[in-house]
Amino acid sequence: MAADSALLELIVDVVQRVGYITDHAANGLEALRHLPTNSYDLILCDLRMPIMDGSAFYREVQPRFPDAAPRIVFMTAHQNIDEFVSFLRDVTAPVLQKPFSIEELRSI
Secondary structure (H helix, E strand, O other): OOHHHHHHHHHHHHHHHHOOOOOOOOOHHHHHHHOOOOOOOOEEEEOOOOOOOHHHHHHHHHHHOOOOHHHEEEEEOOOOOHHHHHHHHHHOOOEEEOOOOHHHHHHO
């Protein structure tokens, strides 16, 4: 199992144990397809994804689904996120640094 698959499984497990229903997408473009028919309390979004990264996903969500944009929490395993610094400063979204603890995930 790939590291991302293992992390996804852990996140889904923790979120379900807390009592929430989960959904997931492989990339931002796929995630956008869920938003017209679903409402989410929290959207965990990786900054680095294939096809559509986290910043592009956010830029699509903000005008089209303005109620969903403030619910986005970004995740990244990369220590050097220089390319995303100005974006993260502009959106003031929280960022979970991978690896994060179950307690950190629960607190979000």
